[in-house]
């Protein structure tokens with residue numbers, strides 16, 4: 702029987718994105734420096750720091766004991782345990798017109814000792830016109846709604862009622 706008593710739990714969590722899309726598709730985080738703003742819960746003591754923390758693909762911190770690396774390693778302020786979270790870059794998937802109004806996993810995080818409990822979309826998203834292909838490279842979803850105008854089709858475009866949920870993968 703393997704002894705698992707001291708092993709820190711390691712899980713993958715999927716961030717599922719949901720929004721209503723108007724005349725746009727391919728909604729995605731742009732670039733490796735895109736900031737995923739999260740609230741993270743310590744799996745040991747249950748502490749959830751108030752402030753938003755972010756992880757990016759450009760940050761990489763080695764894990765102790767040669768266990769690879771993570772996007773962020775942090776010591777829990779309450780119980781002092783060292784937890785980590787890693788963005789699984791090849792799981793990043795755009796949210797397309799046909800996904801409108803349904804939840805779809807946009808990214809997965811590999812977590813050791815913690816779990817993501819909240820997500821705040823901010824700047825750094827991009828999308829393109831569903832029919833026109835017009836690029837929209839600077840989308841901020843902090844207000845949960847974004848709207849613009851596509852000159853090529855003389856129609857308004859938008860991303861509305863952005864919500865999310867986390868699933869265990």
Ligand SMILES: [Zn+2]
Pocket residue numbers: 743744745746747748777778779780781782
């Ligand atoms: Zn803790």
